[in-house]
Amino acid sequence: MYVVTAEEMKKLERETIERIGFPAILLMENAARGVADAVLKAAETVGRCWLVLVGKGNNGADGLAAARHLVEAGLEVSIVYAEKPDDDCSKETAMQRQFAIEWGIVSSVAGDSSIPWERYDGIIDALLGTGSKGAPRRQYASLIIAVNDSQLPIISVDIPSGINADTGEVYVPCIQAVHTVTFAFSKRGLLQFPGASRAGKVTVCPIGIPVQLAEQLEVRTFRLDPHSLTERLGVDSGRGRAADGHKGTYGHVLLAAGSRSMSGAGLLSSQAALRGGCGLASWALPGQLVLPLLGRVPELMLLGLGGAAAEDWSAVPPQALAEQAEGKDALVLGPGMGRWSGDSAWLRAVWDSTECPLVLDADALNMLADAADFAAWPVRKTPVVLTPHPGEMGRLAGLSVAEVQRDRIALARSYAQQHQVVLVLKGAGSVVAAPSGAVYLNTTGNPGMATGGTGDILAGLIGSLLAQGLSAEQAAALGVYTHGAAGDRAAAKRDSAASLIAGDLLDEL
Known part of the structure; x- marks a missing residue:
């Protein structure tokens, strides 16, 4: 371990x-x-x-x-x-x-x-x-x-x-x-x-x-495997269910994701949240994008924000999203959202006005990187999980990708402690770093997962586990391990891992 x-x-x-x-x-x-x-x-x-x-x-x-x-x-x-x-x-x-x-x-x-x-x-x-x-x-x-x-x-x-x-x-x-x-x-x-x-x-x-x-x-550094999940983190890697549980038992995830050209990111992330075991999942989108996506995933609830004419997230006031986050058990923000003028200030408003646990991925991480005063943002009372790939981590930390990759453990640990977040530094052997200084090195996954959309699935999965009551450290570690294991099962069903696509992971979660 x-x-x-x-x-x-x-x-x-x-x-x-x-x-x-x-x-x-x-x-x-x-x-x-x-x-x-x-x-x-x-x-x-x-x-x-x-x-x-x-x-x-x-x-x-x-x-x-x-x-x-x-x-x-x-x-x-x-x-x-x-x-x-x-x-x-x-x-x-x-x-x-x-x-x-x-x-x-x-x-x-x-x-x-x-x-x-x-x-x-x-x-x-x-x-x-x-x-x-x-x-x-x-x-x-x-x-x-x-x-x-x-x-x-x-x-x-x-x-x-x-x-x-x-x-x-x-x-x-x-x-x-x-x-x-x-x-x-x-x-x-x-x-x-x-x-x-x-x-x-x-x-x-x-x-x-x-x-x-x-x-x-x-x-304070550990292999991320079933033993450490059980013995160190106290989580059930099999994700067992209570015999008398119901949909309210397992939490409600809100996902703010997708845009006209990247709606697939929201679809993958939302489906991953459901496959991750949450009881309910709501997918928030700019209002004009809802109608074409109705029924694509019957189990999802779609929320149109910013009015029926809203074409992208720049037309959605941050307070509209904050209102939808009230009563939710986790908010996943960023997959496929796109960028717009003033988006870092928009993210800051969401940061300040929401209280549920938060997962920031993809475009939300780039908004955060462009916020010059992020170090001065208040520490949230509820957990924050950041899920950058090396390029996004470089932008967050002001480093080149080569510098990020030089010592992934030290960088992830330092950033998590400095900003009091749980940080998932993705890539081969993903690193999960907690504010306590604990770091977990993942042992699952394969090169076939280096394809668009797998990160969206991970964000939704971690959000789902947060909504089910796991701590940010537990949710990130179990999410990363489970995500990689799903990729391994999916790759094993193919002649070559190169043919793997992100959607293949969903049925293996």
Whole structure:
């Protein structure tokens, strides 16, 4: 459930060794056995001759210990040191190196002679661990390039060499692993792209660090999965219903969405609200747009605002929407609304005059970004959820998309705390950040969801969950997880995820 930085992992290890008294050598042995187990399973398919690439730090020591376990299991193992072993290496690496000698494992140093890659069935990457910073250099870089070129399956120890363990940034060069065995807790860089794309399958291997230490040391980043939804957030990911429930039990969502050219955004968002389980959903539109949409979704109530002649949202007074929001359990604002002169002031008026929980998406986020004084807007008494994609997040924070993507966790957490909102930073591995500082990294979804309309569905779904009484943190986390899972089910029914369209998700919610 917990996801840690390199520094947090160091503290957890230090606390386990120094305060609890658990021997460091046992942590290393447990880690090595986890790596060896993964290699033994792979060897059943690819073959039993493996090469271990070893760096000078403790990551290399883990690899050396794994090599010893593999020899004991009957595999043919060789070691290549990235650098000539000397007194600069860690004491753990020196100890494990001596063990490897005693076990009779053949070793060499990179550069002393060419490596016969064709002899091996697989590679263990124990070059650079979580403490490594910046691009691999010299012989480390040469080894990484060569091993990637070998086309052999690579199992990485703790993290693929060349990934920033905290941000997921991929340096050049970087190992392309088929499997990463990480220790005790997942590292942030393994769940954030582009690092996640280099890690392959990720297995978290317990090594003897008590899980409760993460809570005691205030680790505040979590995997978003059924366990964290249930145990940390206390929500039912199955969205069970009370036997005696009725439509009034499950809340009434108001959606202000859509325009003449983007009515589909409102349709998708409104249907997602219904599929999300709310008892009632009302879709507010400029008055002239209501008639063509009547009956498209029989379960929806349509509300024409601004009079029958109103063609777009610029003709709808903010107070007209605020009046419709009275008594509603959530308001979703923004999908497909379009932009108009003075829309930021219009949004501010809605912000100030409504009291129900609020979800701002799409055009509403761009209105917010253009409000120069947003930092001075009053904190609402009821929750606010913002759902930006990286481009919208960049406009909100005054950053480029590249800067947004550089460290999505830190940015989302900072923005949520500063503005006292729940922020959903969408994209591969969506990030949900709460004002408390808690951050959740989603584990569902697929590239097929990179298509117009999926964000509209997410906004409606989160609004629906808010209307059913979930907190903003619960609704955003459950909404993001459920949305991604629906996308996964929809993609599984097609020959290619590329053919996925947003509407496919609705039947899977």
